[in-house]
Amino acid sequence: MARLSRWQKIGLITLVALLLLVLGCLYFPVPKPHVELAPEKLWTPGGFPITNTMITAWLTIVVLGLLCYFATRRMKLVPTGLQNVVEYAVEMLINFTENVAGKEHGRKFFPVVATIFIFVIANAWLSLLPGFMSIGFWHGEGEEQVLVPLFRGANTDVNVPLALALISFVFVEYWGIRSHGFLRYVRKFANVGRLFSGVRQVMRGHIRSGMGSIFNGIIDAFVGLVEFISEVVRIVSFTFRLFGNMTAGEILIFSMLFLIPWVAALPFYGLEVFIGFVQALIFCGLTLVFLVIAVTPHEEH
Amino acid sequence: MDPESMKWIGAAIAIGAGALGPGIGIGLLGYGAMTALGRNPEARGPIMTNMILAIAFAEAIAIYALIVAILLIFVA
């Protein structure tokens, strides 16, 4: 082959790519995306439905377990190979935790927070492998056939982000109660101290200061109620942030593949990788921030 | 107007109007982060980390609007 100039090489590569693209569009057509928000049940052994997201979550657990087993098999003091990679990841996580939460609390918050991060990111990245949402069983007949996929990313099921949000909520409340005591922590939300002292002052005869205290007391109680509601709404917000990001990313990739097969989905695949990482970081980071808020001593007046 | 077309219009309005607020919010966050970075380029790490955290908060609202739109189109 003669020496081709730079432009001829670029032209040749572009031509080959275009040819592959056209052949791909002709011989492997992509079906219209069929979106279902609820995960599809595959089998029901003994009345217990097994959905495809459940299978993927189990797959994630197996993959993480195998990774940790192989990383800690022959542990050396100076790590090499797989142990090095896993130690690097753990070190980044604990640096992040200690930066946000301080040294002494960081170590105590680390297990649950790091597990949430690793679980979410493993689910999100595993669902990008080929075979997810494309291999499955055909249900229906004739023209109405619908593919029920065998593997579906575990974060696209509302139950998984909901479970993680509940775990995070219970963990935050547990640490709040443990570091403040039950009564003082509840008093953060039901802040009726000043209200009662105001009523007591009015009954003793100091009308003006009593009314001032009652007024401030009502504001305090209201603020406490709003904080309590915001604690509970946090569960909904965590759930839908993770669920929405993952489902929207998956639908986006389907639509892009349907529009221009092979090519248009590539930048969105990169975006999905990045978004998986960012959402895991957000979930873990927000849990940390709320833990720090729950644990810091409340200033007394 | 039949319900089908109302669903489509509703989905379009949901995501269209729902993405306005977060867009402006994320722009403001970026402006604040760039200003802070310009004044103090050495604090790049904490600034970027906190900016990404705050952007995820703002983006969650846009995702709620997207969920409503998806529900309207595919489930209702």
Next chain:
Amino acid sequence: MVNRWAAALRFTGIGFYIGGCIAGGVYLGVWLDDKYQKSPLFTLIGLGLGLFIAFYGTYRMLKSALGQGNDKDDH
């Protein structure tokens, strides 16, 4: 100048290798499926095999391309 093209082509080749392995594995699985009518079992086996060969081959290729400076420390 020729080094840049060689490196770029090598990495593009790795990309095509991954895609080709996975596509080949899945195609083989689908063909066996159609022949023996065992719903998606062969497809999954073909996919798993294709994935494993693709990633293992990538690991070997990248190790030889990038790890030329790392094998010389002392333990």
